[in-house]
Amino acid sequence: MGKLICDSCGNEVSSFSARYGYDTIFCKNCYGTEKAKEIIKKRREEPEKEALKKMEIEKELEQLNGDFPYHFKALLSYGKISSAIGWIIVIIGVIVFFVGFANLEFDGALGISAILGGIFISILGIGMVIGGQLVSCFVSIEKNTRSTYEILKSKS
Numbered sequence: 538m539g540k541l542i543c544d545s546c547g548n549e550v551s552s553f554s555a556r557y558g559y560d561t562i563f564c565k566n567c568y569g570t571e572k573a574k575e576i577i578k579k580r581r582e583e584p585e586k587e588a589l590k591k592m593e594i595e596k597e598l599e600q601l602n603g604d605f606p607y608h609f610k611a612l613l614s615y616g617k618i619s620s621a622i623g624w625i626i627v628i629i630g631v632i633v634f635f636v637g638f639a640n641l642e643f644d645g646a647l648g649i650s651a652i653l654g655g656i657f658i659s660i661l662g663i664g665m666v667i668g669g670q671l672v673s674c675f676v677s678i679e680k681n682t683r684s685t686y687e688i689l690k691s692k693s
């Protein structure tokens with residue numbers, strides 16, 4: 538058994554006489570005294586204060602990160618526009634697909650062409666959406682990396 542030290546008076550405590558409360562150790566003499574109660578109160582408040590401090594830092598970081606400028610605004614816009622146009626193309630592809638499907642019995646060749654064309658257009662659109670999202674994603678990653686680096690640098 539290792540040596541236990543009373544948190545109040547600092548005297549060595551045998552494990553038998555140790556009293557615990559909120560990770561504190563008191564000797565028989567100190568347990569229940571005003572000073573001991575004060576120490577327990579402080580210990581109890583510590584995690585709360587710690588959590589509050591952490592929350593404040595996180596909020597501050599979030600704000601700093603939010604205010605941080607994008608380096609590749611054009612790329613970001615490109616990504617968003619490309620993604621939006623991609624979705625429109627997907628919708629057009631789906632419409633062409635169903636139009637082809639509906640016309641199959643009237644004009645088989647045209648119907649099949651439209652169905653295949655619709656699938657092809659949809660795939661192109663999805664490709665554009667993915668490409669646009671990838672671009673936006675990379676720009677965001679670049680920004681976050683840079684802002685994290687700058688924030689860490691300013692804090693050290």
Ligand SMILES: [Zn+2]
Nearest residue numbers: 543546564567
């Ligand atoms: Zn003591």
